[in-house]
Structure formats: structure tokens, C-alpha cells
Amino acid sequence: MTGTATPTGPNAYVELNFRPNVQLVSTVRRFVSEFYQKALGDPDGTARVALATHELLENAVKYSIDGDTTIRIEVTSGDAPRSVSIVLRNRTDEVHLATIRELLDGIAKAPDAFTFYQKLIASKAKTKEGSGLGLARICAEGEMTIALRVIEGDIVELTATTTVPAPGGQP
Amino acid sequence: MSDLVNISTPDFAGNARRDGDNLLLSLRGNADYAAVDSVEQLLAKAHAEAVRVGTKEASVDLRELEFMNSSCFKSFVGWITEIQEMPDKDQYKVTFLSNPKMHWQKRSLHSLRCFSVELISVVEA
Numbered sequence: 198m199t200g201t202a203t204p205t206g207p208n209a210y211v212e213l214n215f216r217p218n219v220q221l222v223s224t225v226r227r228f229v230s231e232f233y234q235k236a237l238g239d240p241d242g243t244a245r246v247a248l249a250t251h252e253l254l255e256n257a258v259k260y261s262i263d264g265d266t267t268i269r270i271e272v273t274s275g276d277a278p279r280s281v282s283i284v285l286r287n288r289t290d291e292v293h294l295a296t297i298r299e300l301l302d303g304i305a306k307a308p309d310a311f312t313f314y315q316k317l318i319a320s321k322a323k324t325k326e327g328s329g330l331g332l333a334r335i336c337a338e339g340e341m342t343i344a345l346r347v348i349e350g351d352i353v354e355l356t357a358t359t360t361v362p363a364p365g366g367q368p
Numbered sequence: 369m370s371d372l373v374n375i376s377t378p379d380f381a382g383n384a385r386r387d388g389d390n391l392l393l394s395l396r397g398n399a400d401y402a403a404v405d406s407v408e409q410l411l412a413k414a415h416a417e418a419v420r421v422g423t424k425e426a427s428v429d430l431r432e433l434e435f436m437n438s439s440c441f442k443s444f445v446g447w448i449t450e451i452q453e454m455p456d457k458d459q460y461k462v463t464f465l466s467n468p469k470m471h472w473q474k475r476s477l478h479s480l481r482c483f484s485v486e487l488i489s490v491v492e493a
Contacts, residue, residue: 219401223379226435244471252438255401311479318483321442322449330438338475 209236210271216264217254226251229270236272237279242361246270246281249339249357252331253285259327261287262351276363283341283357286348294353300332301345310336373413375406382406384414391418391426391460395433399440407440411447423460430477431467431493441476448484461487468492 211232213225229250233243250270257266266287273280307313314330314337321329332355335341341359348354372391375382380403381396391414399407418426430436451459464480466473474492481488 223398223400223435240469241471245475248435248472248475251400251435255437255439258401311482314479315482318442318445318479322445328438328442330442334438334441334479338472338479 208271208273210269212267212269214265214267217258217266219255219258222251222254222258225254225268232270233272233281236274237281237361238364239279239361242279242281242359245339245341245359246283246361249283249335249341249359252335252339253283253355253357256331256355257285257287260289260293262290263288278363279361281359281361284354285357286352286354288351289353290351294347294351297332297345297353297355301343304333304336304343310340313337372417373410375410377403377406379403380406382410384410384417386417386421389421389423391423392429393426394429395436397432398434399436401437401439404437404439404443407443408446411443415447415450418460419454419458422458425461425463427463427465429465430470430473431465433467433470433473435472436476441480444480445483448480448487451487452484459487461489464488464490465493466490 211229215221217225226247230243230247233246234240237243254266254268266285269284271282304310304313310333314333317330317333332343335357336343339359341357344356346354346356370386372384372386379398382394384391384393393410393414395407414426448462451462464477466477468474477490481490
């Protein structure tokens with residue numbers, strides 16, 4: 198695993214290139230939670246983006262073709278509300294890519310992410326394979342938006358973004 | 369009080385026991401992908417016992433649960449669905465005890481409660 202982190206400066210960021218497995222996902226979530234807490238100073242915001250980080254990385258574990266994953270987390274600094282972005286990049290197959298597209302289209306067409314999530318929960322209640330809830334959970338519970346970009350055919354880049362109130366500031 | 373199931377792994381622990389006709393479940397640690405089978409097992413055994421004894425209430429203590437991923441969350445959805453599918457007179461209520469310092473719990477339990485407002489309640493403790 199290689200990585201860099203800047204907890205201070207204009208924009209704080211962490212970038213990791215690694216091959217996550219189930220155990221490493223939680224290790225990384227704990228590490229970045231500490232980073233988020235220092236950079237954001239907001240426990241609820243930290244919980245939201247930590248949840249998103251975990252779900253994105255578990256997706257990478259399950260669906261990456263070669264296992265290699267890059268995650269970059271960036272938090273703007275200053276007194277204004279903080280912008281957080283989590284960019285996750287890995288190679289995946291067409292089936293999973295189509296699933297992501299369908300899910301993000303569904304969220305975009307829904308009245309709001311939470312309404313979509315509730316319908317998805319009901320539809321997945323009795324299915325056995327996978328949860329299928331992770332990305333929608335990021336949008337609903339994490340209050341994040343997710344953008345998809347496909348690079349060179351099979352490299353998927355998911356960017357989850359949100360805003361977190363500045364410490365003591367306005368949301 | 370008698371234990372129905374005890375699960376202990378390096379990162380996750382779960383327990384279900386009976387207290388009279390009520391069920392008490394507790395989950396501690398980290399309910400990530402590695403814990404999915406454990407959570408499934410815990411909920412399946414608890415539900416089977418609830419059906420057997422005609423439980424009216426189950427309490428789920430999450431106060432020491434650091435995190436729950438979407439797969440484990442879905443296991444809870446499956447459990448609640450099983451209860452919903454029981455005849456009305458046999459259904460039992462589920463109360464979650466949550467830790468307000470674990471901020472994910474408030475959001476995830478809100479999502480779960482919206483799935484079945486009539487069966488689920490959440491208490492911050």
C-alpha cells in the first residue's frame with residue numbers, strides 16, 4: 198500500500214493506492230475517520246463520509262477486476278462549509294458498470310435519494326446475493342452525490358461529494 | 369435468562385438471549401463484510417426462538433457497535449421482513465438501543481425504522 202496525507206494546508210487530502218481486502222476496508226475506514234475528524238471537526242460529517250468511504254471500498258473489493266484501487270479523499274479548508282470529495286478508481290467489468298449506471302440513473306430520477314433508498318431497501322429485502330444498497334446508502338444516509346466516469350473502457354471512477362458545516366459555522 | 373447464540377470473532381461479537389418471553393440481542397464491534405454470516409446467524413436464531421415462544425418484543429443493543437455495513441444492514445431488513453410476513457397477532461416489536469455518539473446509528477436506524485414504522489422503535493441510551 199502506498200499513500201500520502203496532508204492533514205493541514207490549503208486542502209487536506211489522503212491518497213492511497215492499494216489492493217483492499219475485507220479486513221483492510223475497516224482499517225482504512227478507521228484511519229480516514231481520524232483524518233476526517235481532524236480535517237472537518239464535525240462528528241456527524243465524519244460519520245457520513247466514513248460510511249461512504251467504507252461502502253465504496255467494499256464495492257471495490259467485490260467488483261474490481263484486478264483488485265488494485267486508488268482512493269483520494271480531499272477536504273477543503275477555511276471558514277466556509279467544507280467540501281469533501283472521495284474519488285475511488287478501479288477496473289471493473291461491464292456487468293457491474295451497468296449496475297452502477299442503472300442505480301445512479303434511478304437516484305437521479307427519484308424525488309430524492311432517501312425515497313429511492315427506501316424503495317431499494319424494500320426491493321432487496323428478500324434477495325440473497327450482495328446487498329445492492331451500498332451506493333444508495335451513501336447518497337441517502339451519507340447525504341452525498343455520486344458521479345460516474347469511465348476511463349479507458351474498464352476503469353471506473355466514482356466521485357462522492359458532500360458539504361459539511363465548518364466548525365461553529367453555518368451548514 | 370438463557371443464551372440462544374453467542375458469536376465472538378476478533379472484530380465482532382453478537383449475542384442473543386431470552387428474558388422470559390422477550391428477546392435481548394446485542395452486537396458489538398465492527399459489523400463489516402466479514403461479519404455478515406455472523407449477523408445472519410444471530411438474527412435467524414433469534415427469530416426462530418421468537419416464533420417458537422411467541423415473543424412480543426425484541427430488544428437490540430447496538431450501543432457498542434462501531435459500524436455496520438450495508439450487507440449487515442440488509443440482514444436486519446430481512447429479519448424485519450420475516451416479522452412483517454407473520455400473521456398480525458404473532459408479530460413482535462423490535463426496539464433498537466442506540467449510542468448517540470455513534471452518529472451513523474441515528475441515520476441507519478432512521479432508514480430501518482422508515483422501512484417498518486409499526487414494528488421498529490429506536491431509543492438513544
